[in-house]
Every structure is written in structure tokens, then in C-alpha cells.
Amino acid sequence: MVFYPLFNAFFLMIKKCRSRYHDDGMEMFVAMKPSSTAQTSIPSQEEGLPGSRRVWAVLSVSLAVVLSVLDGTLANVALPTIAHSLNASAQTSVWVVNGYQLAIIATLLPMAALGEFISYRKVFSAGVVVFTLSSLGCAMADSMSGLIAARVIQGVGAAAVMCCTSALLRHTYPAKTFGRGLARNAFVVTASSAAGPSICAAVLSVAPWEWLFVINFPIGILALVCARALPMTPRQPRKFDLQAIVLNALGMSLGVIGLNQLNESPALALTLILSAALCLWRLVKRCLGDESPLLPLDLFKIPRFRWAIAASFCMFAAQMCAFVALPFYMQHSLGRTIVQTGLLMTAWPVGSSLANLGLSSFVDRVQAGSLCATGAGLQIIGLILIVALPHGTRDLWLLCGLFLAGVGFGFFQSPNSRDMLSAPPRSRSGAAGGMQAAARVNGQAWGAALAGLCFSLSASEGDDLALSASIGFSLIALLLNLRRRRLFQTAPLAD
Structure with missing residues (x-):
């Protein structure tokens, strides 16, 4: 032992x-x-x-x-x-x-x-x-x-x-x-x-x-x-809608299962995805007239939150699509071993870690849209560098591309989270956090499913297609961030 x-x-x-x-x-x-006394008192936002x-x-x-x-x-x-x-x-x-x-x-x-x-x-x-x-x-x-x-x-x-x-x-x-x-x-x-x-x-x-x-x-x-x-937060009076909870569980789960079945059984996958869409439509319809909805539709009325959720979904989809494709690309197209692939791919999370650590000193002073757009742009440059490299490329250049993509993702992650979580009132922090996690998990699921679909379309070129799809998601995130940079340069956060 x-x-x-x-x-x-x-x-x-x-x-x-x-x-x-x-x-x-x-x-x-x-x-x-x-x-x-401290247990019952709520810390002020300031x-x-x-x-x-x-x-x-x-x-x-x-x-x-x-x-x-x-x-x-x-x-x-x-x-x-x-x-x-x-x-x-x-x-x-x-x-x-x-x-x-x-x-x-x-x-x-x-x-x-x-x-x-x-x-x-x-x-x-x-x-x-x-x-x-x-x-x-x-x-x-x-x-x-x-x-x-x-x-x-x-x-x-x-x-x-x-x-x-x-x-x-x-x-x-x-x-x-x-x-x-x-x-x-x-x-x-x-x-x-x-x-x-x-x-x-x-x-x-x-x-x-x-x-x-x-x-x-x-x-x-x-x-x-x-x-x-940990702080004791104020309680929000609400009722629990069992039907909404069931619809949420079915809609989220069936959708992810359907995405994972796209390669093996397209007919079953389509059935599951349509069933998930129906459940989510019923959930949205049920939550529209609810004062305390399970699905926080009220938060989507806040433009800053809405744009941050959309950008988060795209960036996490891009990251997961790349993570699924990169091992195949490096082993099959570039001839790297499994051990070499694992060591090289570590450069991505290392880059993200260092970017988040560096951002901690000034993330509260710079407009989120600018940092997020910079991050999406760096991720695109890193991915393009990886795809454009010839077969005989030295590992140093691969490390540069992976590290740059990781730095870009890190530049996006923290400012986007701050924008997303600071926009709603503090009383809705839990709902905002739930939607933040839901955007991340669903983005990752869609990214992995899209990578699998690329491999099913072409066994020999699937890794290239998946990396191109990752670049496409990153480009959408870049456009979203450039747009919100213009919209929210002076917009105040919620109290």
C-alpha cells in the first residue's frame, strides 16, 4: 500500500x-x-x-x-x-x-x-x-x-x-x-x-x-x-418544476448521445437529435411564463451575457475539435509517435495556463472584447501554423503552433468568463454559472461530434477537415468578439 x-x-x-x-x-x-454573524451576513460586491x-x-x-x-x-x-x-x-x-x-x-x-x-x-x-x-x-x-x-x-x-x-x-x-x-x-x-x-x-x-x-x-x-x-449567499424564493427538470435532462442528454452516434448510425443519431430539439423546445415554451425558470431565459435578454455565451460555445467547440484531430494529424500525417504526440500536445494547456496567469494582473482593466478577440486571433494563427507545416517539420515549430493556440485560448477564457458572469445581477450568479458550464460542455460535445463526422466523411483527410472546422469555429468566435468589442466599449456591468 x-x-x-x-x-x-x-x-x-x-x-x-x-x-x-x-x-x-x-x-x-x-x-x-x-x-x-458572518454566516448570516452577505459580503458586499465591492x-x-x-x-x-x-x-x-x-x-x-x-x-x-x-x-x-x-x-x-x-x-x-x-x-x-x-x-x-x-x-x-x-x-x-x-x-x-x-x-x-x-x-x-x-x-x-x-x-x-x-x-x-x-x-x-x-x-x-x-x-x-x-x-x-x-x-x-x-x-x-x-x-x-x-x-x-x-x-x-x-x-x-x-x-x-x-x-x-x-x-x-x-x-x-x-x-x-x-x-x-x-x-x-x-x-x-x-x-x-x-x-x-x-x-x-x-x-x-x-x-x-x-x-x-x-x-x-x-x-x-x-x-x-x-x-x-465560503460565503453564505442570499436565498432566492423559487419553485421547482419537475417537468422542466425532466425535459432539461432529456434534451441535453439525448442531444449529446445523438451527436456521438453520427458516425455509427446516422438514422438513430438524427432521431435522437430531433427528440432532443423537441424536448428543449418544450422546455423553452414552459419556461417563458415562469417567474423562476429552470432555463434562465431572462439572462439572455442581457446583450453582454448573450454574446459571451455564443463566443464561449464556439471557442470550446474549436478547442475540442482540434484536440480530437491533432493526435491523428501528428501521428498519421506528420509521423510522430504516441509518446511524442502526448508531449507535444501538452504545449496547448501549458500555453493556456501561462496566459491565464499573466492575465490575472490586468484582466479587470482591459475591455473583454479586445482580449477575447486577440485570443481567438492567436488561436487561429496557431492552428493555421500547425496545418501549414510540411511533413519534415521539426518539433520546435509544432510546439510553437500548439503553444500559440493555447495562449490564444487562455487570452479568451478569463475575460470572457468575467464578462459573462459580471453582466447579470449577483442574485442570478448561480444561473449564470450554470449556463457558463452548459455552454462549455455542449461546445465540447459539438466539437467532438463534428471531428468524428469529418473522419467519417474522409478516412484519409479527416484530420485536415477537422482542423479546418476548428479554424472555422475560431473564426466565428473572432467575429463575435470583434462585434461585441464595438457594442460594449462603454456599456456598464450589472450591479
């Missing part, structure tokens, strides 16, 4: 810290545990949380983000190992990933609505608990069906975390540094994504695949302990 000393040290540390807190009144734990308490609140959010991002990456990389260990086919094992993603897509908006009703901190904390316990369920699963069921539950916990993250950060940071906080959070996301394959390889080299899920437990416990410092 190679990880036993780590767990032993972790729990000894917690025990020691708790003892010191009760005996000595350590300042850091006092900061983590708000007083009864001030946010006090400095010491803010540190622990941000740490809780960051740890939960690391959990959700790393888990998706680790499961993808370890899928062949898991399938072999559980004697499952590759087609069946894919549902370890699909079940997790579908659970997130189906429950994002209901969890966001629940956060507005009972407070984001409670939903976030419950999500961390569900995610952590279901991770142990994944580790103890002795069959593929049991693992898939645990992954679905894990996806529900991840959805609760994702939809509340942005709202909690908006109540944690002062208004003048909210963009900086989002940039730092984006850095955590991209850094975790970049480190995922290496962590997976390191764990599998010394332990069985079950430990990929066991390592979530101490991280989840620490995130839950730090969650005591």
Missing part, C-alpha cells in the same frame, strides 16, 4: 490542526470558521470576503476544481487499463467517460437553481461530499456496470461543484478583482488538465487503477474542511 503513509500523514495533520485550533485558537482556523477568509474560500474552490478536472483527464487516459482489468470491451468502457459527462450535462441547470434556492455553499459542499464518496465507490467497483453507476453519481457531484464555482467566486472576491480571481481559477483548470496525463502515468506505474479514484478522498476532505470559509 504505497499511499498508506500519505493518508496516515494527512489524517495526523488534520488531527493536530484541530487540536491546535481548540487549544490555541489558531488564526487560520478562526479565519476559516466564520462567526454566526468588498467580498476579508483577506484571510478569502484565502481559505479560494483554496476550497480550487481543490474542488482540481478534483473535477483531474478526474475527467485521469479516466480518459486510464480507460484501456480499466477495460482490461474488468474484462470489458472498449465500446462498453467508453461509458465510464460518457456516463460521467451525461450526468453533468443533465444536472447542471437543476443544481444551479438549487444553489439559488438554498445557497451556493450548501450545494457546493454537498457536491464535494457526493464526488468524494462516489470516488471511493469507483475504487471499490468490481464490475464495469458498478463503475459506470458510480461514475454517474460522481458526475452529479461534479455538476453541483461546477455550477456553484463562479457564483461563489463572485461573492468571494471584491468586484474590482473578480476578473483576476477568474483568471487564477482558469489557471488551476488548465494546469490540472496539463498535469493529468503525467499524474495518471505516475500512479499507474506504482499502483492499480483503483488508486486513481482513491487519491480524490484526501483532496475532497481538505476541500470540504476549507469550505467552511
